[in-house]
Amino acid sequence: MNPSAPDWILKFLNLFPKEELIGTFKNEHEFYEALKKTGFIYGISVSALPQKTLGNLKLTKEEFTKINLFHGLLFQFFQSNENGSYSDAINNILLFYKQLEKGKTGFFHKLTIAQSPSNTIEHILSARLQTANSLFKKNTISLLTYALLYLDVLSFKQWQKNADNVKNFYRQQETIILTACFYTLKSKLKKSKYDKLLIEFFESSSEYIIDGSEGGPATFLESLNYLDMDTNSTQRKYLLDLCYLTVWEDLKLDDSEQQFLQQLIVTLNLPESELQKNLSDLSTFSKKYTDKILLFEYSNPVKKFYKHSAATVKLLIIRNKDRLARELEESGELMVLLGHSTLRELSAAEKAKVKEQLLDICKTIPSLTIFLLPGGTVLLPLLVKFIPKLLPSSFQENRIEIDTKKK
Template sequence: MINPSVHGWIDKYFAEQQPLPQTFNSNEELFYTQTRATGFIFGHIISFDTPSPIEQQDWLPEEISKLGMLNTLFQMYRLTRQNNDFGHFINEAVAFYHLLTPKGFNPLQKMLASSSPSSKLEKIIHERVQTNEDLFSKNFSHVITNALLFIDVLAFKQYLENGSLPEKYFNRIEDTVISVISLSLKTKTGISPHDDLLLKLFESSVRYNKFSPTTIPNVESLDLSYLQNDLEKFYIIDLAGISLWSDAKVENEERYFLYKLGERLNIPDTFVLESIHFVNEFISQHKAEIPYFNNSNPVKNFYDQTTESVVVLIKRNKNRFLKEITESKELMQLLAKSTHKDLDKEEKKKIKKQLLDICKTVPSLTIFLLPGGSLLLPILIKFIPKMLPSAFNENEE
């Protein structure tokens, strides 16, 4: 099983995907629709377009984004170069991102100097999937990973085709994205409770511009001249569509906006109509899991995200963790007691101390030893009884 949080995951990904298909897609629209079907375009990945299926159950959102990013970059490489040389792909991807690094001293570049190409790419992808929020804000945010990662894929296409990037490519594409999304939100016939979250999503995902409301009055006034290929145009249509979505419908005025945008981009009405239907179906089906369509208290966000992370860590280390617990007779007795009785202050202190001792022996659980890590222990303690054999839970007798 691949674990995108552990060193070596890229090499393992390619090892598990062997043998790679020897047929190559040359249709850009097909590439785009297959990528869109995974949710990557919308920043909410529900599947991976891979030869061998990859289960993402018990994965953290960041891990899903990392693998989705790698796979989409590789599919772009296959589309452009028409081969499966993943070693060459990795080198090309590292060289591409090196172009984005400002010249001069760079601590990350110095740190990566002696790393293997796949290790370098792992670190780069880890950085790219992050939002531009600071750590504190991120903990309380609905937006967990960057939602505009497809811009990297579009830029990678430019690099593969030309060996370089057009000057300020990211700035220009982001600027167009900001204008279209901002105008889309302004065009909506009704205010949706999700609009603020969508704004937050895009604000925290841009890297080279500041997201601000547009002063452009209508779609006819948009400057779309920088968009040269269909993939860029398809992407703009879909981003406008997700911005206009509200309560499972798109009003006539909003449809007009999308069709007019398609006309300005020389995109057929058939694609625009398909985009409207796909966006509606995707959001309707996955709305409950899409963070930016769920308005909740920031503190609840923090608790939910932290709980998810702790549970995933425990599940991945379940066998070793349980082995350590069962070797402590006193801890087992206290945990069993906690399932049906309140523990006194002294007993709680004993559980805390012994659990921290166990966490020292399991590398993945050292998060609990970091400053503030003990605040996560109640989540850990709450989850442990579910892993214990039923014999230790008197409620199941």
């Protein structure tokens, strides 16, 4: 199964019967805990929920995120529609996203009208990953990770109860989470320069803060008592998890952070043991998979674009390496020019030939047609960068390896 190719949803549903995807979990709480272990709640999906293999491809964080988001929506549908079908679920998820569309004119119009419902959802899920940080889009140094995507699942649950109120519900939950994260971050005794930048940004974006009065965190915590948050739902646990994520960068809690989170626990009517459990869950996941789990990830926009583009190109090359290597070896002139490029700077005419012939090769491989799209040619240098790894060792015999230790 390839979550970056069309029809992956139908393939996913064909691989697993309903009993395996839904019946394995006794309730919403158990499903949430399992989803947290995949990293989805933390914004870093390292696996999917099904135990059975999804195929031979090595999936990326983004691909696992898409699968987990869809699985979460699917589970919520069957919680309310026990006898429903996969087809019913797909149609409902599509209707939900259509109604949730928040003033973004033309988003759904960009999707091909003739597409099947499952294909349309595939495009929507891809778009959701791209716009997961839309709240801070105007800010050039602060980007939200995928951790807020579980809000889609919570909102879909609400939509099935009251479809007319889903936009307000999403906005309310979004505001609650961001405000809670703001006050958790502000409670840190030792703030990094990035913490201070983020706090400044929050304070200048009053539309995301529930209360700007002198009461501060006390007023916010009190306001939670009047909000519609089901005691037995995962809303409260999710809010606490993201607050932990906000201050996790230093891998510990200082006294002021601990105090605010304990007050939050009391307000949310959760047992104090939940505080230690959440810390243990996050610590276990961090030690097992990564030492960097952040709710807010700072990056220069240009660097972030390059990093994401490089990862995309590398993935495309890995998944098409055999065919790409064969096409390159059959292109005599291109091979000669690429060989020369390892020894000297190519002329403008030679660079144009390399670009033209690479684009011709990309036309023959469907997955590489990304380079033919408007703006796709800016990725060609990245393609050239990874190409030598595909070619015979004789092609690289004159390459000079730089000893970084001498620098």
